[in-house]
Amino acid sequence: MTVTRDIRTSCSQVWDVVADGWTYSQWVVGNSRMRAVDPNWPEVGSTIRHSIGVWPLVINDETVVEECVPMEKLVLHAKGQLGGARVILRFNEIPNGCRVTMEEYPVSGIGALVPAKLGDLVAWPRNRETLSRLAAIAERVKPTELSD
Secondary structure, X not given: OEEXXXXXXXXXXXXXXXXOHHHHHHHOOXXXXXXXXXXXXXXXXXXXXXXXXXXXXXXXXXXXXXXXXXXXXXXXXXXXXXXXXXXEEEEEEEOOEEEEEEEEEEEEEHHHHOOXXXXXXXXXXXXXXXXXXXXXXXXXOOHHHOOO
């Protein structure tokens, strides 16, 4: 399942958001809080630990970087108690900004047992909103850019 969004800022600025593991719960739909971020995030093998759900029904998960080409590609293995998914983010410069493509594939647990078409129906709106939130953060206007 693939979702694409054009973001009206540079790939460098989009990458800066993604490379700050502490922002993960702000733009990834379903994540409610961050618990820890490895200092070398997003290098291969580094991990972020986050939670999903609403208190008191919170499940602790983690995401591990499998591949990283800064400002071009990030491959993540999102691991949870209910299963895991491989998430591939690609960043491509376009004339007015950055095109981000997000692919997600279940690799274990419940998601891997669900027929692909049904899984896509659930994941597509979630991932579309995820890229919308990423765009909102990356495109934000800084106070120094406002005119009086």
